[in-house]
Amino acid sequence: MSNIGRPDLAYRRVVALTGTLFLSYLAVAMSLPVVPVYVVQGLRLDNTYGGLAVGIAFLSTILTRPHAGARADLLGGKVSMQRGLIVYAAAGLICLLASWPRLSVAGDYAVLIAGRLLLGLGESLTMVGMINWSIGLMGPARSGKVMSLVGMGMYGAFAAGGPLGLALLHRLGFAGLMGVCTVLPLLGLIAIHRFPAVVPPAGRRESVWRIIGRIWRAGVVVGLGGIGFAVLGAFFALYFLSRGWPYAGLGLTFFGVGFVLVRLFCGHLPDRIGGTPVAIASLSVEACGQYLLWLAHGPWPALVGAFLTGLGCSMVYPAMGSEVVKQVPAHLRGTAMGGFVAFQDLAYGVTGPLVGLLADRSGYSAVFLIGGLAATLGLLRAIRAHQLARAIPT
Numbered sequence: 001m002s003n004i005g006r007p008d009l010a011y012r013r014v015v016a017l018t019g020t021l022f023l024s025y026l027a028v029a030m031s032l033p034v035v036p037v038y039v040v041q042g043l044r045l046d047n048t049y050g051g052l053a054v055g056i057a058f059l060s061t062i063l064t065r066p067h068a069g070a071r072a073d074l075l076g077g078k079v080s081m082q083r084g085l086i087v088y089a090a091a092g093l094i095c096l097l098a099s100w101p102r103l104s105v106a107g108d109y110a111v112l113i114a115g116r117l118l119l120g121l122g123e124s125l126t127m128v129g130m131i132n133w134s135i136g137l138m139g140p141a142r143s144g145k146v147m148s149l150v151g152m153g154m155y156g157a158f159a160a161g162g163p164l165g166l167a168l169l170h171r172l173g174f175a176g177l178m179g180v181c182t183v184l185p186l187l188g189l190i191a192i193h194r195f196p197a198v199v200p201p202a203g204r205r206e207s208v209w210r211i212i213g214r215i216w217r218a219g220v221v222v223g224l225g226g227i228g229f230a231v232l233g234a235f236f237a238l239y240f241l242s243r244g245w246p247y248a249g250l251g252l253t254f255f256g257v258g259f260v261l262v263r264l265f266c267g268h269l270p271d272r273i274g275g276t277p278v279a280i281a282s283l284s285v286e287a288c289g290q291y292l293l294w295l296a297h298g299p300w301p302a303l304v305g306a307f308l309t310g311l312g313c314s315m316v317y318p319a320m321g322s323e324v325v326k327q328v329p330a331h332l333r334g335t336a337m338g339g340f341v342a343f344q345d346l347a348y349g350v351t352g353p354l355v356g357l358l359a360d361r362s363g364y365s366a367v368f369l370i371g372g373l374a375a376t377l378g379l380l381r382a383i384r385a386h387q388l389a390r391a392i393p394t
Contacts, residue, residue, distance in 0.1 A: 010137040010138045010139075011138060013137055013195060013196075014134045014137055014138055014146060014149055015149065016191075016195070017130055017133070017134060017153075017192065017195065018149045018150065018152060018153040019153070019191075020153075020188045020191045020192050021126070021130055021150065021153035021154065021157075021188070022152075022153040022154075022156050022157050023157075023184055023187055023188050023191070024085055024088060024126065024184055024185045024187075024188035024189075025153060025154050025157035025158075025161075026157045026160065026161050026164070026181075026184050027088055027091075027092055027119075027180075027181040027182075027184045027185055028057075028088075028119065028123060028157070028161070029157040029158040029160070029161025029162065029164075029165065029252070030161040030162075030164055030165030030168065030177060030180070030181060031095070031119075031165060031177070031178070031181055032054065032158070032161065032162070032165070032233050032234075032252070033162050033165055033166055033233070033236070033237045033249065033251075033252060034165045034166060034169050034174070034177060035050070035053045035054055035112070035116070036050035036051065036053065036054055036234055036235070036237070036238060037050075037166070037169070037237060037238070037241075038112075038169070038174050039053050039109070039112070040238065042174065043105050043108055043109060044105070045105070045109065046356075046360060047235075047238070047356045047359050047360050048353055048356040048357055048360060049109065049356075050234070050238070050352075050356060051234055051235075051351075051352035051353045051354075051355065051356030051359075052113075052352060052353045052356070053109070053112060053113065053116060053352075054116075054233065054234045054352045055230075055234070055348060055349045055350065055351065055352030055353050056113055056116045056117060056120070056349070057116040057117065057119045057120040057123070057349075058120060058230075058345045058346075058347075058348030058349035058352075059120065059345070059346075059349035059350075060116070060117045060118070060119070060120025060121055060124075060349075061120040061121070061123055061124040061341075061342070061345040061348075061349075062342050062345045062346050062349055063120075064120065064121045064124040064125070065124050065128065065338035065339060065341055065342040065345065066208045066335065066338055066339065066342075067124075067338075068080060068084075068124040068125045068127075068128040068129070068334075068338050069128050069132075069208075069334040069335035069336070069337060069338025069339065070208075070334070070335055070338075071083075071125070071129075071334075072128050072129050072132040072133075072200075072334030072335075072338070073132070073200055073331060073332065073333070073334040073335055074200060075200065076132075076133070076136075076197050076198060076199065076200045077128075077129040077130060077131070077132035077133025077134070077136060077197075077198060077334070078129065078133050078192070078195065078197040078198070079129070079197070080125050080126075080128060080129025080132065080133075080334075081125065081126050081129035081130050081133060081192065082129075082189060082192070083125050083129075084121075084122045084123070084124070084125030084126030084127070084129055085122070085126055085185040085186070085188050085189040085192075086122075086185070086189065087118060087119075087121050087122035087125060088119065088122035088123070088126065088185035089182050089183075089185045089186050089189075090118055090122075091115050091116070091118035091119035091121075091122055092115070092119075092178050092179070092180075092181035092182035092183075092184075092185070093115075093178075093182045094111060094114055094115035094118060095111075095112055095115035095116070095119075095178045095181070096175050096178035096179055096182065097111050097115075098111040098112040098115060098174075098178075099173070099174045099175040099178070115178075120345075122185070124338070124341075124345075127150070127154075127341065128334055128337055128338045128341065129334075130150060131146065131147065131150055131334075131337050132200075132333060132334040132337065133197075133198055134146040134149070134150065135325070135333065136198030136200075137198060140325050140326075140330065140333075141271065142271060143271070143321065143322050143325040144267070144268070144269070144270030144271040144275065144318045144319070144321070144322035145267055145268055145271055145318075146318075147270075147317060147318035147321045147322065148263045148266075148267030148268075148270075148315070148318045149263070149267065150318075151259070151263055151314065151317055151318060152259075152260050152263045152264070152267075155255070155256045155259040155260060155263075155310070155313075155314070156256060156259075156260050157256075158233070158252045158255065158256045158259075159252060159253045159255070159256020159257055159259070159260065160253070160256070161252065162237075162249050162250070162251060162252030162253050162256070163249035163250060163252075163253055165177060165249075166237070166248070166249040167249070168180060200331070200334075201329075201330040201331040202331060203329055203330070203331030203332070204331075205331075205332075206332060206335075208335060208339060211328060211332055211335050211336050211339055212339045214327050214328060214336070215324045215327055215328070215336055215339060215340050216343075217381070217385050217388075218275075218320040218321070218323050218324050218340060218385065219320075219339065219340050219342070219343030219344075220343060220378075220381055221279055221283075221316065221320050221378050221381045221382050221385060222316055222317050222320045222321070222340065222341075222343055222344045223343035223344050223346055223347040223378075224283075224347065224374045224375065224377050224378030224381065225279075225282070225283055225286060225312075225313060225316035225317075225344075225374075225375060225378045226313070226316075226317075226344040226347040226348055226351075227347050227351050227370065227371050227374035227375070228286050228287075228289070228290045228309050228312070228313060228368075228371035228372070228374065228375050229255070229309065229313050229348075230347060230348045230351035230352060230371075231290075231351055231355055231367040231368060231370060231371045232251060232252070232255060232293070232306060232309055232368075232371070233252065234351070234352045234355070234356070234367075235355070235356075235359060235364050235367050236248070236251030236252070236302075236306065237249065237251060238359075238364055239302070239364035239365065239367075240299065240302070242363075242364055245298070245299040245302070246299060247299050247303065250303060250306075251302075251303070251306045252306075254303045254304075254306040254307040254310065255306045255307065255309055255310035255313075256310060257307065257310065258306075258307040258308065258309070258310030258311040258314065259310035259311070259313060259314040260314075261311070261314075262282075262310075262311050262314035262315055263314055263315070263318075266278070266314075266315060267315075267318065269315070269319075270315070270318050270319045270321075270322040271322060274322075274323075274389075275318075275319040275320055275321070275322045275323040276319070276320075276323065276382055276385050276386035276389055277386065278315050278318075278319035279315070279316050279319040279320055279378075279382040279385075280379060280382045280383055280386060281315075282311075282312050282313070282314065282315045282316045282319065283312060283316060283375050283376075283378045283379040283382055284312070284379055285308055285311050285312035286308070286309055286311075286312025286313050286316070286375040287312070287372050287375035287376045287379060288308055288312070289304075289305045289306065289307070289308030289309035289310075289311070289312055290305065290309060290368050290369075290371035290372035290375055291305075291368070291369070291372040292304060292305035292308060293305035293306065293309070293365070293368035293371070294365050294366070294368040294369040294371075294372060295365075296365070305368070309371075312375065316378070317344065320340075320382075321337065321340060323385075323389075324336055324337065324340045325337075347374075351370075355367040355370055358370065
């Protein structure tokens, strides 16, 4: 039976934190399809610049994950999350300034990049802080469920944020949308103010690289699995617009619906049957979705491909993340999770500009072939990780 609805105080608090994360993460989700459209159609720059503007935020998180993890271990998850929400709001304000009419195109783009870099820091602090805080509330035995809920908040925001962001861009303009993205994290900050903090456990510190040495196999799997979402988030709307198809804003919606459905009904599986079997099944489905997007000849097959991608991507992170939690002591959990998520951030960060070059030369459909091949390679790595886990005596 699923853990959803269990009358447990700690669980209810984590569900409330998930709602707060959803509200705050709309600031990220609404800007994700809008930024490449603004860069390509508003600033008249090419797809490589559009992909870079999306990916630079994820690259920023790579550089800041170790800092965020260490802060969460030393100060606690609540403080880390609060600081992240404040940085989110500052990032939205800076991106708003990118539309100042007195700036040149180069100036607009430079300010936008600065805001996106700060957004990456905010995401890092918020995400690692919430994971550490939530596991502290519910206990490590339910870490898979915690990460499932965290993902529901994130990708539920992506489901709503894609069409909402494009609609607000049409009605309010880019500056108006960024104003909304500034306010939402502040509402989240108010919402979590009264939630109880968890005292961080004490223990001997280890270097980041030593901790990464323990968890890199799981990190590689989640990184490869994240490429499908990265290409979908950066190029789905442009893919549809280039072909004259309707429903360009629904790609992240279909992805998010599939993602959240799996989290609702299967979020308990990593804690029950282990992480690697769940990752193997998930990556198989993700690969099918990406290949369908690559081969689609109309909007509806492509939307089905986005839905399948969401179904597949959904459990890769909590499945492999639950394996990471088993490999490190409690006082190093934040640093370990920061390093683990950095693999996913790396995939997000480099995918945008690299596949943007491919899109300029081979068309937008080719980027989804890359996503399918990456998911297939991730599947092979997950199978290998499962074999290694079974070979280790208990």
